Amino acid sequence: MNKTATPFDMPQGTDVAWCPGCGNHMLLQAMKSALHELGIDRNNVVIVSGIGQAAKSPQYLNANMFNGLHGRSLPAALGIKLSNRNLVVIVESGDGDMYGEGGNHFLHAIRRNFDVTVIVHNNMVYGLTKGQASPTSQRGMATPVQVNGVMLEPFNPLAVALALNVPFAARAYAGDVERTKSIIMQAITFKGFSIVDVFQPCVVFNKLNTYQWFRENTTYLPENYKPDNRGAALELLFQTEKLPLGIFYSNEKRDLYEDLINIGTTPLYQHDQPDENAFQHMIDAFL
Amino acid sequence: MNKTATPFDMPQGTDVAWCPGCGNHMLLQAMKSALHELGIDRNNVVIVSGIGQAAKSPQYLNANMFNGLHGRSLPAALGIKLSNRNLVVIVESGDGDMYGEGGNHFLHAIRRNFDVTVIVHNNMVYGLTKGQASPTSQRGMATPVQVNGVMLEPFNPLAVALALNVPFAARAYAGDVERTKSIIMQAITFKGFSIVDVFQPCVVFNKLNTYQWFRENTTYLPENYKPDNRGAALELLFQTEKLPLGIFYSNEKRDLYEDLINIGTTPLYQHDQPDENAFQHMIDAFL
Amino acid sequence: MYRDISIVFSGAAGQGVKTITTALLHVLKKCGYNIFSCTEYMSRIRGGTNTTEIRITEKKRQAYVHHIDMLFALSPHSVEHLQKRISSNTFIFAEKERFGDQWATNFIDTPLSKFALETGSLVFSNIVAAGVAFGIFGIPIEIFTDYLHEQFAAKGDEIVAKNRAAAKLGYDFGKHIAADKGIMPLVNIATESPDTLLMDGSTALGIGAIAAGCNFISSYPMSPGTGLLTFLASRTKSFGIVVDQAEDEIAAINAGLGASYAGAKAIVTTSGGGFDLMQEGVSLAGMIETPLVIHIGQRPGPATGLPTRTEQGDLNLALHSGHGDFTKAIFSPGTLEELIETMQRAFNLAQEYQIPVFILTDQYLLDSISTIHRTKVQRLPIETFIIKTAPTYQRYAFSDNGISPRGIPGYGEGIVRVDSDEHDENGLITENFGVREQMVNKRLTRQLSLRGAALLPTLIGPVNQAKRVVIAWGSNHGVLEEALDILSDNTFAGLHFSQVYPLNPIVKSLCENKTLIVMENNATGQFADLITLETGKPIAHRILKFTGEPFSVEEVVDALKEIDHE
Amino acid sequence: MYRDISIVFSGAAGQGVKTITTALLHVLKKCGYNIFSCTEYMSRIRGGTNTTEIRITEKKRQAYVHHIDMLFALSPHSVEHLQKRISSNTFIFAEKERFGDQWATNFIDTPLSKFALETGSLVFSNIVAAGVAFGIFGIPIEIFTDYLHEQFAAKGDEIVAKNRAAAKLGYDFGKHIAADKGIMPLVNIATESPDTLLMDGSTALGIGAIAAGCNFISSYPMSPGTGLLTFLASRTKSFGIVVDQAEDEIAAINAGLGASYAGAKAIVTTSGGGFDLMQEGVSLAGMIETPLVIHIGQRPGPATGLPTRTEQGDLNLALHSGHGDFTKAIFSPGTLEELIETMQRAFNLAQEYQIPVFILTDQYLLDSISTIHRTKVQRLPIETFIIKTAPTYQRYAFSDNGISPRGIPGYGEGIVRVDSDEHDENGLITENFGVREQMVNKRLTRQLSLRGAALLPTLIGPVNQAKRVVIAWGSNHGVLEEALDILSDNTFAGLHFSQVYPLNPIVKSLCENKTLIVMENNATGQFADLITLETGKPIAHRILKFTGEPFSVEEVVDALKEIDHE
């Protein structure tokens, strides 16, 4: 694992609560390198997360952090971005956090198309609560709650995102730090809602989707793949044999919510006094 | 409007709170006729709804009713169906109710594929709360909250449903009672999660999508259309000129949740005493 | 000769009750009358019965009265609906042809449609109706026609002329009826300066929010909380307010907290059912010590209840909202002045104490229209308390009063971390028991100074001498004041609380050796319980109403008289 | 010579503390010892420090003690973590090679790895450790090896033999150390019948639910509420329970209500944060008068707080949950017996009164392991109250006690309508003020008989004579009992409430002329306030703890002594 020092490293000795061997360690490395290589000022980044193992990520990354409620990272991210569009806003979330508890926000945040990058640590299981099925759990996996195995259709996050006309949709595999980093960099650079669903092995609770399983069951999109066709991207996402990795779709033509609602570049904290003339004018309309 | 008497009619003089001319009146007629023509026993039907103008429907239809919370009809319907699978369970909901407040349940109910029919009165506006944008509101519509017009990407419910592998997806237009009735009948007959998104003119708050607009902007799927291809259905649903009506997709091959989790046909109220041997056996395991 | 008159307009939704009453209120205000208007309506867009009461009073009054002096019944249903409020003294204006069987001989046939059609179209019926009212009151027609001119000038001379003609037909009819029935014109009790603003409760709240520097609202529509959202939405441009209609209430409050974390002055508005869904967010606000103002427009529950009616049933809900122990404050304004002022106070307090602050109103208060003198629009200095961070910044640095300097991301050289988990001074997750204990104390310590700073109740009458004190909160300010005035019994006095939590320690001394009577619009007496908990004093009487209607002046007077006779 | 010993095992998550303590508990139970075990762990899957205390006592005890007689420290962190609980009397068993610098000379070097490797693999370390403990206690090794045989027989003779060998190595070492350090063997205080069941709180709750006829659970995982969900999930087949893992807590409670409407006996389980999201559903339960049992496993808030720790902070939250006024009941069991019994009571009450009923537990109670005699597993008759409907059936027919006969869809000839809006007797929407008032009263009337039927508190000691009464609820039953026992001061007695709302009117008389002391695990004293509200009695002292840990016997004794000296 490429462990170059970055300004986003936490002080030495910071206790990391993840299990040894967990895919999250690699994803964290990819994140820090991506931010570093993009030359982003850490004072200007806010990492927003919910609750879960994945959602602990910003605790281990030296930048501003809003570690909110389980499932609620996207609305918080929206509030932050709309209050200060100069901030780089990144969401780190788990498959349960984002697609389970947070499903409704996932739908409607995509519809808004504000400029945010969403990294989902998709380990296909609820890690922090000890191994129940998540929306992306594969059929058949037995858990303490799904005693006879998971029976629901797995949630297909990128297909849903594309059905909602998401402008940027990618999938990565945490085991491959370099390419994951590069995908994350493109997602952060992208202006608009970008989602990266990252396959992340959970070595304790998911014995089905292991490092080996991911290696065997994924394949990168061909070099010459053009991420400009929604229908084609969807067909690839309905594929169940070799799961493709890479950027499925990227379309910067959709208007940004920030532009549409015309918020200026001045952060809200800088104009928290009402315009006095406007105020008198408003009042007088009730005379 | 074909107003044959049905066993589902409410007593004469029942006050209906909808506006004169509202598309809901026609949709109600289509519902009642559909149930009647299918020969369903009204004691065996439960209509589940949330809150909104649409969600008032079961108040005007003489059958069992669970008129629950705004946005929460699907979980209630699930609880009902899993407790007594002999009941015919139908959800009537509005576009705000189902796709806004209830969005998360929409996603995950589809994943379960339990046997329920979901009729969404899609008037592309919040009716009961006086005209704010709903998830399906078209871009540009000005409202008291969206003063500069709606700016979000409209929610594409059937595309999302198909991304989730819904087995039955249809769209109807309330102005056409006969064909709406027939689509509803097929949805009810279908074993599994069936959704019918019904365009329903709101004559008070939606001055954009009027009867005329729907007539001009919709067209039925061709007679020879085969609803067996998810990709093709999605392409049709991404179409924005003439919005197709009819059954986009129908696939009874997906397993029913009720079968998968193996609930018997005995309703739960008939076995609410634990098996005594099993109980002793369970206890003794802790000796 | 009326010195205090209650005129009620009632008809089906869509029949134009609102148009008529708006016209009336504007003109009456222009004339300098003291006016108050409240409205009750059904949860439907067309049909049903919507009713608006307009009071013209000698003294300034802000309360609903039960009796009706004049009723304009636009539909037969409305007479049925208002039966209990009609007495032999009520003049009932109605259009015979609409009533059929339901016509009663004591009704005054008022041919609104006929006059409207004479003018050119049925759409003028409402103007005719307003004309009738002015005719009866004997208010010079010019003031009304001037108003019509103002309203319709943009639509061209013909429209103006037609409106005037309709008004005139109604006016003459009104004058004629007044003479015929011996209805005396309204004496000149017009004592209000014309320099007053006419507005409803939602507007006053909105003005308060803007005066406080509010620049962010994320909310999901829900009656009666929506008014504040639409008010701010319509002012987006003038004041640079970011308005986002959320997909649900959970999104709304989390967006509000995100915004506040980033430095916005954020508010959310909802009603009880929507607020239920925000509770985890309230708990988060408490944990991350992030300011937020939460407006709950109360309506009758449980569940969907009566969506367009009034109740004061969410006090306990707000007070105990969100799991875990942390600090909150709750305001409960009862007049336009209080709405404007407490909203600003709520923002300032939220910023200063870094806590969630509630404003509890209700449908009755939000929809009631009244006047406030231009100079009574209080402006509090806007306080912000945001600091530029140093590199060593710690979001949760311990301090004596429990409050840490508030940094926001991107302003200064520090890193700002907020955490829903228990955390250390840096905002990083911790499971250290000692730090946990200190942090709980940190979050609760500020309660003390908050208590000391709590608004005192408004004293109504001789609180010191009276042996019985009637306590009200929120929208019951006006009705209590008027009832005590009518009762004019020195053994009674009143306290109105526009802050219900925490209670200032002085409240206890105010309650010392008094028979306490609490009146509120809910079924159990939630504020009564809170008074007992906070002051240790028992409540002798609870006057409760929970039909979905506000208290009327008459029933409060009766209830107090009954207590007097005990 | 120990008659009461506390042995603590502590190590990183994944190091096998659970394996060791499970083995120990099973064997000790078989020997007839009175055992109690509680556990505290970090919110992580590997690493950190997890600690389990096992008490072997002469009298039956169900409480955590602070002091440690013997500590098995599997990691250096654990010694650091437990520093405050270690005294000069604590024997510390640890493996020198793991500790490096952190080794202290008073530790007893216990070569777990070495012995394990001698046996064949490091995986046997836990068995070695258990062996050491048995050796020290002087409990015959055969009982342990028999247990190992039972556990591993299925894996073949070799595995059994290796486990035995590991056990023996540990055992001999333990005996040797005992002799060396002068540790006296455990005297035979084994007074328990072997006919007891060994289980944790979650299991007891689950047994109670099954005994009550529970056949539906829909929930979303959340510590510490998840245990009940997994328990029932693992019994799906034997008892025909429908188990659905919901997408969120809102779905969970609404599915529960749908199920209950259709006749299922439904429960949901969660913790404070998840419960916040269920509040609107609670309000719906109140409105549609549909039975539902809601289990809240409490943990420290606000927000995510300390996810794996304990607190009693959600009493007010549950009590005031859901907007609007309606009837609720809240149970708060404190022992295995009470968990099993109150769960059944909750189901019966929910069915009888058609209301939401709460069970409040906490992490400490749910994770604590103890024994219950087989015959003490109470079975209450299962009550259902469902009727077959007639064609004229009205779901909300008015009645004297406010309760209407409960029909369900598809059973009988009637139509069953439930409505979240205010409704008439048929369950159809209404906006009639009179019906509204009657319906509110209907929903509240049943509160009266519910109050009369409320469980009385358990009296601990001479409540009638004592001048001071210490009040506890929920998980503090055992600690209060033991503390009073140790104090053995006749001026003190205790009351334990396993139902906290409503309170039986008799409670008031129990509190008459007493100095009331309330102990609870939260920062403000929520039950203390409730006692005052319900009985009118002031609370003289509050003993509060909110670090995330349970009360220890020692600190309760100290707190009471301090009161005594005042």
Ligand SMILES: Cc1ncc(C[n+]2csc(CCOP(=O)(O)OP(=O)(O)O)c2C)c(N)n1
């Ligand atoms: C409202 C609420 N419900 C439930 C929980 C408990 N909870 C914490 S994390 C989690 C699931 C985590 O799964 P995922 O998001 O996939 O993250 P992972 O741990 O697998 O990385 C749950 C259910 C919570 N904290 N809050």
Ligand SMILES: Cc1ncc(C[n+]2csc(CCOP(=O)(O)OP(=O)(O)O)c2C)c(N)n1
């Ligand atoms: C939790 C909650 N939030 C908000 C509301 C207010 N509300 C009632 S109906 C409705 C929207 C209705 O829109 P839709 O579902 O499209 O139905 P329509 O009236 O258009 O048929 C809203 C926001 C509510 N009742 N409950």
Ligand code: SF4
């Ligand atoms: S439980 Fe799984 S996801 Fe969580 S830290 Fe361990 S390996 Fe990673």
Ligand code: SF4
């Ligand atoms: S407001 Fe619109 S949707 Fe509602 S009843 Fe009227 S026309 Fe129909």
Ligand SMILES: [Mg+2]
């Ligand atoms: Mg996960």
Ligand SMILES: [Mg+2]
């Ligand atoms: Mg709608």
